[in-house]
Amino acid sequence: MDLRFYGGVNQIGGNKILVTDRKADARIFLDFGMNFAVHAQYFEEFIQPRTANGITDFIEIGLLPKIKGIYRRDLLEFAGLEKHEDVEVDAVILSHAHLDHAAHVSFLDERIPVYCNAITHSILQAIHETAPRRLEYEIINYKRRPLLNYKDKPIxxxxRIVEGRFKIGGLEIEMIPVDHSVPGASALLIHGSDQTIAYSGDLRMHGTEGYLTEQFLERLKQAKPDIFLCEGTRIDETDRNNEQYVRDGSGQEITKARGLVMADFAFKDTTRFMTFLELAKNSGRRLLIAFKDAYYIRKLKTLIPSLPSLDDESMILYEEKRGSGTFSDRDYYWWEREFLNRQNTVRPDYVSAHQNEIIAAMGYYDVTELIDLKPTEGSIYIKSASEVINEEQEFDMKRLKAWLDHFRMGYHHFHASGHAPQADLARIMGESNSGKIIPIHTQHADMFSxxxxxxxEMPQLSME
Ligand SMILES: [Zn+2]
Ligand SMILES: [Zn+2]
Structure with missing residues (x-):
């Protein structure tokens, strides 16, 4: 068996790992994500890969490797690159729905099937249905380029929705649920012709699903993989904050707060969403959510029954002012319009008048809403996401603080990461009964030993 790394090497995310097993007649990619670090190195808000240039800009910058037989034929033709007849890879398996693992499926030949579980598929669909079409996020379907007619049918x-054990060619694969900051996250075991490979995906030891990662570790002990591709996002960090820490810390501040509570968290993380919903219930407040988030929760509820229905009495939907500023139906996307006239949909003036009864699930990009929400004395902002990690985020934080100072809002930070810290990673690897370990999804591969x-074994990045 042969392993090639086209991403996720000395970098957090962008995993694209090609597993070739000639005897089993199979070639599969483990994830095909977008490399945010390389993206940020070359691009910013006003310098973006030119959609009009198709795949060319992405290959030039090294966001996509030069590999034959995998990319969309329309994009290859558009870029003047050599086209293939048959695809040269049998499948992509997605470990979870985060874009650093899934986004660049957008560029793949549609004849390469994508294997994932039902929750991951549903999350990708929700993103697709609620965001405008962009070349980089055409995961579910795509429109042929050059795009001359917007009415062209998407391809x-x-x-292939899978769970548990399944086969691709002669490979037997196990998809094993793990705890992470998005539901549906999985690790993989690939039983090849001469070796077994374990792939961690992204994981942490705690969650609401009853310690899934512990069960994965039990499976690793039995399976004794020859190679363990293990993520190390937080191998240099020691804090072991868990969901309870977020609940307790935020709960105390919410009890003391008098005006509006704004809670900034990643909505895809349904564990965190449930934490804040519970905090709302316990403090006699209601959780205010955006239409996009309402769409997401409702869609996932069919697969995760523990999620609330949109009629839950502790939830209200936010009709933000858009376009014309008159709350006209036409200011909203087609998929949002059904939310407009619900009995629990409210506008900014309502939120302002009832602010001490509300936790608004809003973040940095919503700060201008504060002008309409008019937070009163004693209002607070709780950031429940990782704090500053790069220069750009430092500027964002300064800007956020300026807004909070302007409205005299208090700032608090309570977060539990989706990634296991040092001690947990050491335990997972140590107890795994695996042969050699290959560090992935980390900037500190040197710390593993x-x-x-x-x-x-240090992975080597391949670009072709
Ligand atoms: Zn990741
Ligand atoms: Zn992730």
Whole structure:
């Protein structure tokens, strides 16, 4: 068996790992994500890959590797690159729905089937249905380029919804649920002709699903994989904050707050969403959510029954002022309009008048709403996401603080990461019964050898 790394090497995210097993007659990609670090190195808000240039800009900058037989034929033709007849890869398996693992499926030949579980598929669909079409996020389907007519029918990609054990060619694969900051996250075991490979995806030890990662670890102990591709996002970090920490810390501040509570968290993380919904219930407040988030929760509820219905008495939907500023139906996307006239949909003036009864699930990009919400004395902003990690975020934080100062709002930070810290990673690897370990999804691959008593092999980045 042969492993090639086209992303996720010395970088957090952008995983694209090609597994070739000639005897089993199979070539599969483990994830095909977008590399946010490389993207941020070359691009910013006003310098973006030119959609009009198709795939060319992405290949030039090294966001996509030069590999034959995998990309969309329309994009290859548009870029003047050599086209293939048959695809040269049998499948992509997605570990979870985060874009650093899934976004660049957008560029793949639609004849390469995408394997994932039902929750991951549903999340990708929700993103697709609620965001404007963009070349970089055409995961579910795509429109042929050059796009001369917007009415052209999209070309669907083939998704194969899997769970547990399944086969691709002669490979037997196990998809094993793990805890992470998005539901549906999974690790993989690939039983090849001469080796077994374990792939962690992204994981942490705690969650609401009853310690899924612990069960994955039990499976690793039995399976004794020859190679363990293990993520190390937080291998250099020691804080072990969990959901309880977020609940307790935020709960205390919410009890003391008098005006509006604004809670900034990643909505895809349904664990965090449930934490804030519970905090709202416990404090006699209601959780105010955006239409996009209402759409997401309702869609996922069919697969995750523990999620609330949109009629839950502790939830209200936010009709933000858009376009004409008159709350006209036409100011909203087609998929939002059904939310406009619900009995629990409210406008900014209502939120302002009832602010001490509300936790608004809003973040940095919503700060201008504060002008209409008019937070009163004693209002607070709780950031429940990772704090500043790069220069751009430092500027964002300064700007956020300026807004909060302007409205005299208090700032608090309570977060539990989706990634396991050092001690947990050392335990997972140490107890895994695996042969050699290959660090992925980390900027500190050099730290692995001091934490585990197993052979560590450094992955090499391939670009072609
Ligand atoms: Zn990731
Ligand atoms: Zn992730």
């Amino acid at each position: 669907p990609r083939e998704f 001091s934490l585990v008593d197993k052979p560590i």
